[in-house]
Amino acid sequence: EPEVTQTPSHQVTQMGQEVILRCVPISNHLYFYWYRQILGQKVEFLVSFYNNEISEKSEIFDDQFSVERPDGSNFTLKIRSTKLEDSAMYFCASSATGTGWTGELFFGEGSRLTVL
Amino acid sequence: AQKVTQAQTEISVVEKEDVTLDCVYETRDTTYYLFWYKQPPSGELVFLIRRNSFDEQNEISGRYSWNFQKSTSSFNFTITASQVVDSAVYFCALRVHQAGTALIFGKGTTLSVSS
Numbered sequence A: 001e002p003e004v005t006q007t008p009s010h011q012v013t014q015m016g017q018e019v020i021l022r023c024v025p026i027s028n029h030l031y032f033y034w035y036r037q038i039l040g041q042k043v044e045f046l047v048s049f050y051n052n053e054i055s056e057k058s059e060i061f062d063d064q065f066s067v068e069r070p071d072g073s074n075f076t077l078k079i080r081s082t083k084l085e086d087s088a089m090y091f092c093a094s095s096a097t098g099t100g101w102t103g104e105l106f107f108g109e110g111s112r113l114t115v116l
Numbered sequence B: 001a002q003k004v005t006q007a008q009t010e011i012s013v014v015e016k017e018d019v020t021l022d023c024v025y026e027t028r029d030t031t032y033y034l035f036w037y038k039q040p041p042s043g044e045l046v047f048l049i050r051r052n053s054f055d056e057q058n059e060i061s062g063r064y065s066w067n068f069q070k071s072t073s074s075f076n077f078t079i080t081a082s083q084v085v086d087s088a089v090y091f092c093a094l095r096v097h098q099a100g101t102a103l104i105f106g107k108g109t110t111l112s113v114s115s
Helices: none
Strands: A006-007 A010-013 A019-024 A031-037 A044-050 A052-059 A065-068 A077-078 A088-095 A111-115 B003-005 B012-013 B019-021 B024-027 B034-039 B047-054 B060-061 B063-071 B076-077 B088-096 B110-114
Touching: A006 A088, A010 A019, A019 A088, A019 A111, A044 A065, A044 A077, A044 B034, A077 A088, B003 B076, B003 B088, B012 B019, B019 B110, B034 B076, B047 B060, B047 B063, B047 B076, B076 B088
Parallel strands: A010 A111, B012 B110
Antiparallel strands: A006 A019, A019 A077, A031 A044, A031 A088, A044 A052, A065 A077, A088 A111, B003 B024, B019 B076, B034 B047, B034 B088, B060 B063, B063 B076, B088 B110
16 A cells, blocks of 8 residues: 655754655655644644645745745655754645545654754 | 644543544634644554544444534544443644645543543
């Protein structure tokens, strides 16, 4: 069964460092997403991406964040200068579109980011 | 704007008890999808069910059942004869019928099932 894969599963970084989280969405999906979950809190939407551009973003997704699809398979989230409050689990998701679209997002297993 | 409310923050039950997790949603769209996800201690998000706004038929899957009522904007989830393995955080989520839009999550309900 196709799945969304994320790397790394856990990353520890120093405050101020740049971090790139990687995701490989399901191959025939066209919409890609990043969500964030601070420990013990709800899952929050960050950004959605379609046709090589951001289609929607939340207030959380400020200038410190950027997304990119550098090739035909990867979808990345970059945090330019990490802050302590960026420590969270980051989930990537993808969804299909077109005939038979069911609205479902398929989530990866998450990348846990710890900022020290 | 869309909103999902899970009023129950934590629920504790003893094995074999039935438990219902409440979910109330808000949207102005007439076509939308509702979801339940399970997040076990390992952290991943496990899809449980999707229901679209035109299908109010309740669904049963093994020990799980879902009650969708548009009149009260609720999509409640019942676990019958709970088991320790059901211990997890359960999230209700809402998405409108437009590709690329965000899936909006509730704050989650932590279910603890003791033996």
